[in-house]
Amino acid sequence: MKKNRIITIVLALIASISFVTCVDDGDFKVPESLGNEENEAVNKIIDSISSGALQLKTIKQLKELYIIGDDPLEIVSDIVVKGYVISSDKSGNFYKEFYMQDEPENPTAGIKVALNLSNSYNKFNIGREIYIRLKGLYVGETNSGDGNITIGGKISATDLTEIENVTTNQIPNHIYRTETTEEIVPKVIDFAGINETDIGTFVALENVFFDAKLAGKSYVDPIEDFDTQRKIQTCLGLGYDELLVETSSFSRFSNETLPENAGTIKAIVSKDYGGDLIVLVLNDTNDVTMIDERCTPLPAEEYSTILLSENFDNESGDIDVFNWINYREVGTKSWRSYTDTYSQSKAARMGSSSSGDESTVTWLITSGIDLDITSQEFLSFETSNSFGNGSELQALISTNFDGNENNINAANWSILPAKIVSNGENYKSWIHSTYIELSNYSGTAFIAFKYIGNGNVNFDGTYELDNIVINAKP
Incomplete structure (x- = not known):
């Protein structure tokens, strides 16, 4: 009897090892339907949202509750966030985490979820619709200041500014998957x-x-x-x-x-x-x-017509380029001349640091540019910063602005796909915007550089702007 019992244990152990190996190799098939207990749990969440007992927030709304670099935020209210899984740890490129976004297609926001679970793709597969009940969890960063807002399970024991994974025991009580798996469209x-x-x-x-x-x-x-x-x-x-x-x-x-x-x-x-x-x-x-085949850039010699060129070398004090607008919409800070001691060159500078203003919105708008006299145009400029600190700089274009600063907000402004210096960039560096094509616009266009910040230390960063050029083909 003793010998038979040993054989039984050995066979059970072999079967267990075989199952684990199968899962690690990615052969485990995610079930189409959930068990009764899991179905009941997620249905209870959905019913509670419908009745108002739980409040559903979007991922964007959740991320707005946390300021990057702050201490972790404990969620103490009954709120839920819904999303669709977009990452997989099957290949080993993600570890004890997954990302989810608010829609399977054309998302507006996404967030990382840190959890103490390996091979999570077996449970939270790509496209899986999930609900996360947030009360008792934290929103913050797993590495303080990294700018990657994350849902976690607790504050780090070694660094109170960071969060750690949702624990194995927390997962069943906070992260609920539905039977729905959508196709994720990039x-x-x-x-x-x-x-x-x-x-x-x-x-x-x-x-x-x-x-x-x-x-x-x-x-x-x-x-x-x-x-x-x-x-x-x-x-x-x-x-x-x-x-x-x-x-x-x-x-x-x-x-x-x-x-x-x-x-x-x-x-x-x-x-x-x-x-x-x-x-x-x-x-x-x-x-x-x-x-x-790889592409090659357009030949620069064919774009020798210069519709706009400004390097601010002749400026001092508040920026006052002829026919340009330096407009304070909110706050007391204007775009001012700045001398970069490293490049030995002047630039335009804007920041709300030490302003004491609750909000800052300041525009620097070029003179009107006639886009009908050339066949193809490209805008470029350079930006640097002294810690962006949550403030924002946008490059915009309008073709229905009349040049009157009183009508700035009445005009239609489109954000241009420009590369603007990030907060983490070395303050000595100048980042080229790349060449932004303006051929889809016609008539008289105005280019605007809009700064948004405030006196809060988390949103009072400073940006520098230089070498604004529009190259065009005759």
Whole structure:
């Protein structure tokens, strides 16, 4: 009897090992339907939202509750957030986390969920609709100041400014999946226009390619212990633009060779560990399709007509370029002349630091530019900062503004897909906007640089602006 019992235990152990191996290899099939207990739990959540016992917030509304760099926020009210999973740890490029966005297609916001669960793709598969009951959880950052707002389970024991994973015991009481799995359609996005609002969403970038200097190299540098960032590029007008693809050393595709042609890449928008840079993170290399020829920028010599050129070298005090508008919509701060001691060049500068103003909105608007006298136009400029600190700088265009500062807000302004310096960029660096095509606009156009901030230390950053040029083809 004793011998038979030992054999039974051994057979059970072998069966258990076989099951675990099957799951690790990704052969485990996510069930189409849920168990009765799980179905009842999620239906109770949905019914409570309908009755008003629980309040449903959007991901965007949830993220707005937290200020980047602040201490973690404990959720003490009965609120719920709904989303669709867009990441997978099946390939090993994500670890004990998943990202979810507010819609399967054309999302407006996304967020990271840190949880103490490996192989979470077996439960929270891509496209799975989930509800998270937030009371008792935290919103913050797993690495303070990294700019990647996250849902977590508790405050870190070693750093009170950071949060840790939703624990295994917390998961069943807070994260509820429904029977619905939607197809996640990547949001096609302008290369230069990608910004912090896209963090946590699944996007597609077209006509991109890895830097030619990376030919023959793999996704991960073999000397790196953790992550490797590889540069991707695209042609934008008269030059190139670039972003970084970040890959974990523990991913299953870390040793795959980078493609040398051009094409499309689909990835989750995130931030690097220090929060300095926006990066793209792949679910796997099936989302990289590069079989096309690489592009080359347009020949600069064909765009020799200059419709606008301003470097602020002749300015001092408040910016007062002829026929330009320096308008304080809210607050007491104006765009002013600034001398960069590192580049030994003047620039325009705007910031609300130490203003004492509850809100700051200030415009710097160019004179009108006639876009009907040329066939194709490209705007470019450079920006730098002294810590963006949550403030915002936008580049906009209007073709129905009449040039009167009293009518600024009556005009229609469109945000241009310009690359603007990020908060984490070294303050000595100047970032080129890339070349922004204006050919879709006609008539007299005005370019505006709109600063938004306030006296709060979390929103009082400073931006510098220089070398504004519009190149055109006759």
